[in-house]
Each structure stands twice: as C-alpha cells, then as structure tokens.
Amino acid sequence: MKWTFVNNEFAEEGKDRIRTGDLALQRGYAVFDYFRTIHNKPLFLDDYLQRFFNSAAALFITVPHNPEAVKALIFQLIEKNHIPQSGIRMIATGGYAPDSYTPVEGNFILQQQPLQLPDTATFETGIKIITQEYQRDLPEVKSINYLMGIWLQKKVKEKQAADVLYFQNHIISEFPRANVFIVTPEGRLATPSRNLLQGITRKKVIELAGELLPVEERDVFLPELTHAAEVFMTSTTKRILPVTEVDGIRIGNGTAGPVTRKLYTRFLEMEATQV
Amino acid sequence: MKWTFVNNEFAEEGKDRIRTGDLALQRGYAVFDYFRTIHNKPLFLDDYLQRFFNSAAALFITVPHNPEAVKALIFQLIEKNHIPQSGIRMIATGGYAPDSYTPVEGNFILQQQPLQLPDTATFETGIKIITQEYQRDLPEVKSINYLMGIWLQKKVKEKQAADVLYFQNHIISEFPRANVFIVTPEGRLATPSRNLLQGITRKKVIELAGELLPVEERDVFLPELTHAAEVFMTSTTKRILPVTEVDGIRIGNGTAGPVTRKLYTRFLEMEATQV
Numbered sequence: 001m002k003w004t005f006v007n008n009e010f011a012e013e014g015k016d017r018i019r020t021g022d023l024a025l026q027r028g029y030a031v032f033d034y035f036r037t038i039h040n041k042p043l044f045l046d047d048y049l050q051r052f053f054n055s056a057a058a059l060f061i062t063v064p065h066n067p068e069a070v071k072a073l074i075f076q077l078i079e080k081n082h083i084p085q086s087g088i089r090m091i092a093t094g095g096y097a098p099d100s101y102t103p104v105e106g107n108f109i110l111q112q113q114p115l116q117l118p119d120t121a122t123f124e125t126g127i128k129i130i131t132q133e134y135q136r137d138l139p140e141v142k143s144i145n146y147l148m149g150i151w152l153q154k155k156v157k158e159k160q161a162a163d164v165l166y167f168q169n170h171i172i173s174e175f176p177r178a179n180v181f182i183v184t185p186e187g188r189l190a191t192p193s194r195n196l197l198q199g200i201t202r203k204k205v206i207e208l209a210g211e212l213l214p215v216e217e218r219d220v221f222l223p224e225l226t227h228a229a230e231v232f233m234t235s236t237t238k239r240i241l242p243v244t245e246v247d248g249i250r251i252g253n254g255t256a257g258p259v260t261r262k263l264y265t266r267f268l269e270m271e272a273t274q275v
Numbered sequence: 276m277k278w279t280f281v282n283n284e285f286a287e288e289g290k291d292r293i294r295t296g297d298l299a300l301q302r303g304y305a306v307f308d309y310f311r312t313i314h315n316k317p318l319f320l321d322d323y324l325q326r327f328f329n330s331a332a333a334l335f336i337t338v339p340h341n342p343e344a345v346k347a348l349i350f351q352l353i354e355k356n357h358i359p360q361s362g363i364r365m366i367a368t369g370g371y372a373p374d375s376y377t378p379v380e381g382n383f384i385l386q387q388q389p390l391q392l393p394d395t396a397t398f399e400t401g402i403k404i405i406t407q408e409y410q411r412d413l414p415e416v417k418s419i420n421y422l423m424g425i426w427l428q429k430k431v432k433e434k435q436a437a438d439v440l441y442f443q444n445h446i447i448s449e450f451p452r453a454n455v456f457i458v459t460p461e462g463r464l465a466t467p468s469r470n471l472l473q474g475i476t477r478k479k480v481i482e483l484a485g486e487l488l489p490v491e492e493r494d495v496f497l498p499e500l501t502h503a504a505e506v507f508m509t510s511t512t513k514r515i516l517p518v519t520e521v522d523g524i525r526i527g528n529g530t531a532g533p534v535t536r537k538l539y540t541r542f543l544e545m546e547a548t549q550v
Contacts, residue, residue, distance in 0.1 A: 004295055006295060014294065016294055016295045016296070017292035017293060017294055017295065018292060018293070018295060018300070019289065019291055019292055020279055020281060020291045020292065020293060020366070020384045020386060021291070021386070022300075023425075024299060024300045024303070025293070025297075025299045025300060025305065025366060025368070025384070025419070026307070026364070026366070026419060027419055027420075027421040027424075027425060028299070028303030028304075028305070028418070028419040028420045028421060028422060029303075029421060029422065029425050030300065030303070032301070059422075059425075059426060060426075060429065089301070089375075091295070091300060091301070093300070094425070100364075100388075101421075101425060101428075102425075102428065103425065109295045109300070111295060111296070113375075137412075137422050137423050138422065138423070138426065143303070143422055144300070144301060144302055144303040145302075145303045145420055145422045146302040146303060146304060146376075147303060147304065147334075147412050147413065147418055147420045148412050148413070149302075150298075150302060150304050150334075150369070150376060150377075150378065151334060151335075151413065153376075153377065154335065
C-alpha cells in the first residue's frame, strides 16, 4: 500500500486527489522539490526544504505547513510507506483561485516513489546529449514549468540522445532536470553560475571538488563543452553521470573520466556519512 | 448545483477531482481552451474546439474523446448547469505518467463558471497597461503555462495597471490572456502577426474590421503603441476593451476611440447572430 499526503491527511493510492479548480491544473502555477531517501532516511533534507520554501515565497505561494511540520510529515510518510530507496516529491500549488488566476492558499502534496539510480554500466559509458538554445523562466525557482523540457523529448529521442542541455547567447546553463560541469583541458572544474536552478547535488559536488582541483563558478561557453577533458551532469536522481557525447561530438576518450570518477567516489562516501 | 466533467463522468462540485500524479500537477504539462456561452449557447465553439485539439496535438497530448464527443459533452454540461452567461474551460493534461515526465493518455476536464464581462463604464474609460520584455514558450499553443503572467501580477498592481503587454526586440506580441490591436495615426488597423496565440476574438475582429478600414497583420513596434490613435485588447472574456494608458503615457484622448467603438458595436451584432 502506497500513501500520499494531501493537505491535511494521508491518502491511499488512488485516493490522493485534488479538485480540478487548482491553479496548478488551470495555469501550471506551482512549485515543488524532490529528494531521495536511502535506507528510509532522507538525504540532505534541510537543503531541499529550504529551497522548496524559497521557491514558494518567490511565487507568492503559501505552503499550509511550516518547514518543521513538513519535516515531521515526511518522516511519517517514510514510516508508512517503507520504500527504502525512494524519491519524495513535495508540491505546493497556487490553490483553488476563484478567478482562476490569483494565487490563494495552496494545496500541499507529498508523494513517494521507489527510485532506481543509474547502474555502473551507464556510468562507465556515460550518456549522449544534444544542446538547445533556451532559457527557462525564473530559473532560480523550482516551478513545475517543464513545458519545453518535455516537448523537447521528441527531438532528444530522434537524435538518440539521453538529455538536452540549454544554452543562450553561447553560454550553457543547465539540463531540464540537472546541472552541468566540465573539466577543462587545464584540469579545472567549471560550472555555470547563473540563469539556472542551484542544484543540491551541484552544491555538494562543488564542496567536494574543492579538495581535489580548482573550481570555477562562471559563464561556460558552448565551445568549451566539446573541448572539455570531461563533462558530467549532477542531479538528485543521477548523482554524478558522465556525458560522453555532445551533439555527436565525442568528449575526451568517450568514457567516464578520472575527475568524474574521483568525485563520484567521494560523493558516495559523503552519502554514506549522511544516512 | 454545479457540475464538472472529468474523464468519463459528470462530477458534482467538490467531487471533480484528479489524482496528484498527473503531469499537469507535477510538470505543468497540459493544454486548455476557454469559450463563452450566451443564453446557454456556446459562442464560436467550432473555432475553440479546433484550437484545443491543435494545441493537444502540438504537445503530444491525447484527448480521450474526439471533437464531436467533446461537443456533445459540452451541450450536456450546459444543460445540467444552466448558467446562461458562462465561461467553459476544456483541459487535457499529460496524464498519470509513471516516470513523472513522459505524457501518457491525458485527463480531460470540462469546467463551467458564471462569467461577468466588462461593464460600459470600464469600456468608456479603458484600462491602463504596462509593457514587459518577455516571449512565451511555444506561443501558438494554448498551454497552461502562465508562470510569468501570474508572477507579473505583483508588478502590474504596483503600477496600478490592469494588465501587461509582452514585447521582445522592440516588437509587441500579446497580453498573457489577450491580443492587442492599434489604430495608426493614418487610420489603419494593425495587430502583431507572430509569436503569439491566435485569439478567436482576434480573428473575428480582423474579419469585421475589413469592411471598415485597412487591416495589417504585421510586426508592430513598441513606439507605435504610444503614438497610436487608439489601442485595444481582444479576448474571450473582454470582447474588445480600450487601452487608454501605456506605461503612464495616455493614448489618444484617453477614452474609447471611434474605431474601437465601431468594432465593438459590430462585434456585439455578430455575437447576436450566433446565439
């Protein structure tokens, strides 16, 4: 039996419903966040909670529970569902707006699903990506607006790629659901600094990398990608995943690079200390 | 008692629910359309239905009923609710996607609400607007993405305006929920031609205007706005509404202009022949 939390109560699967007048359904107006559990323990929960409440505030969305209450509900959900390796999604919507436009008190939802992370083989070969000129609206906010990300999936599949990296004015920013890093030919780690969602995994990787090599948060230009020694993405559901082909051009020797491997190992160690 | 239609059945108010796993809620991925009824009869329904199904196809969203079936459901809804002057919203979502990302068969919703159109006083004084550099994603598709439109409401209110007109590269496009027309000092009607949603009211106004003055669908530049003899917006919920102030600059003599009045009268006459 899988439980979801909706507003003030836990709902069994299939009974986790909200009314159709919500602004998320009518206007795509809602924020969310998404974190992992390992052995029934949430990973980096405080970071995710903080970002969730920041996103809500930025969109004038009222979350009907405070951060401490949300935290308590999350632990109850984990206890009820007992899905040791999972992803938990928190959503706060614009609510049942009488005028179908102006946010009111939001609906609040917690969902938990089993989560499978990329396997070793995927890490070794890495993934192919394409690039696309695009800039998300209000990129620092984790809104539910994935219109372009989802719409672009057709193009991604046609190109036999696994994901799409956004850029604008020749500067790369992010994937729809992940951040990007490059290792320069000079052995420096660089990651875009603006017009993107500040990923929690991104933040942890920057912390870890500081002990290994010089780290630069700065504008990263499109040509730097294909000339990089290594490229990888970071995200909650992928941890660290090598990118070995960009728009048909092989990166490095086409497999997971040494810096990516080292960071991945360090990240797994950091995870182990947390849970 | 107000009824909503959800997927395969009519639901009483409060029971019109969908599950929280829908892509509209998780990823803001859905299309919709919205038309009026007068004396319990839908206005220009075929135009709206066609646009709705075009939007769905453009986003790879499956509507679980064909256009004729949707039409029949709309007439049933009108009969059940008996709200003579109303707005009816059709929504088709990305559905309950197991991976929270890839559209599957969509949820389909019909909602009906009483609708109050602008009164004569509002028409006479017109409205104040501000302008904002912004371009909607996939503008020809009526998606539910109103993230920026709603987020900008705070700025609109601070400026004591009623709405915000988007432009990019000095070319105006549309309001979040309406189209824009100008009457040039030379007495020609002009309306932006690209990067916008093709409004049904816009289309009807272009048809009507052809008998009155030269009509141009073309790029309209920002400075043309403030130098226009008249400016007005068109939308389903506003019909034709004069814009009498743009970014603090008065348009014409600051009241509804003669061309706007004539088109408004003609539009009301056209409406009367339809219902």
